[in-house]
Amino acid sequence: MLIDDHPLVREGIRGMLRPVPDITVTGDAASGPEGVGLVARERPDIALMDLRMPGGDGVEAIRQIVRTTTTRVIVVTTYEADEDIIPAVEAGAVGYLLKDITPDELADAIRAAHRGDTVLARSAQRALMSRLHHTSVTTPALSEQERTVLAHVAQGMTNAAIGNAMHVSEATVKTYLSRDYDKLTVNDRSAAVAKAIKLGLID
Numbered sequence: 001m002l003i004d005d006h007p008l009v010r011e012g013i014r015g016m017l018r019p020v021p022d023i024t025v026t027g028d029a030a031s032g033p034e035g036v037g038l039v040a041r042e043r044p045d046i047a048l049m050d051l052r053m054p055g056g057d058g059v060e061a062i063r064q065i066v067r068t069t070t071t072r073v074i075v076v077t078t079y080e081a082d083e084d085i086i087p088a089v090e091a092g093a094v095g096y097l098l099k100d101i102t103p104d105e106l107a108d109a110i111r112a113a114h115r116g117d118t119v120l121a122r123s124a125q126r127a128l129m130s131r132l133h134h135t136s137v138t139t140p141a142l143s144e145q146e147r148t149v150l151a152h153v154a155q156g157m158t159n160a161a162i163g164n165a166m167h168v169s170e171a172t173v174k175t176y177l178s179r180d181y182d183k184l185t186v187n188d189r190s191a192a193v194a195k196a197i198k199l200g201l202i203d
Contacts (some may be wrong), residue, residue, distance in 0.1 A: 032056030
C-alpha cells in the first residue's frame with residue numbers, strides 16, 4: 001500500500017514496483033487518515049508511508065496501523081532529521097528510507113520488512129544514533145547475550161541467522177528478544193533497536 005500526498009510520487013513508486021514479480025501494489029492513499037482506513041480494509045503486508053501530509057500526521061497514522069493491523073510500515077520520505085526519525089520508529093515503523101532509494105533497494109527493503117527485519121537508510125541510522133546518544137536516560141541491565149541479539153537485529157539479521165551466529169536455537173533467540181522487550185519496555189524489534197542505541201547498549 002502506498003500512502004503519500006503527492007500523486008507523482010505514488011505513480012513513480014507504483015511504476016518502480018510494477019516489474020517486480022513478487023510485489024504487488026494493492027492501492028494508494030493521499031493522507032494519513034485515508035491510509036489508515038484503506039489499510040484496515042485491504043490488510044496489505046507492507047505500507048510505504050510518507051511522514052508530512054495534509055489532513056493527518058504520518059506518525060499518528062503509523063501508530064494506528066501498527067496498533068490495529070499486522071501491516072508493517074516503512075517510512076519513505078525526504079526528511080532525515082532526528083525529530084522525524086525517532087517519533088516514526090517509536091510509533092512502530094519497521095523501516096525508514098529516503099526517496100533517493102533505487103528501485104532494487106526499495107524492493108529489497110520491502111522483502112526484508114516482510115521477513116520481519118528492520119530497514120533503515122544509512123543516513124537515517126546516523127541521524128538516529130546521533131540524536132539518541134545525546135539523550136540522558138536510565139539504562140536497564142541487559143545481559144551480554146541480550147545485547148548481542150539486539151546488535152544482530154540492528155544489522156538486519158533474522159532470528160534463525162542470529163541463532164546460527166550465536167550457536168543457539170531460534171527459540172533461545174526469541175527468549176532473549178522477549179527479555180529485551182520487557183527490559184526496554186518496547187513491543188517490537190525496531191523500537192528495541194532504537195532504544196538500545198539511545199541507551200548506548202549497542203553501536
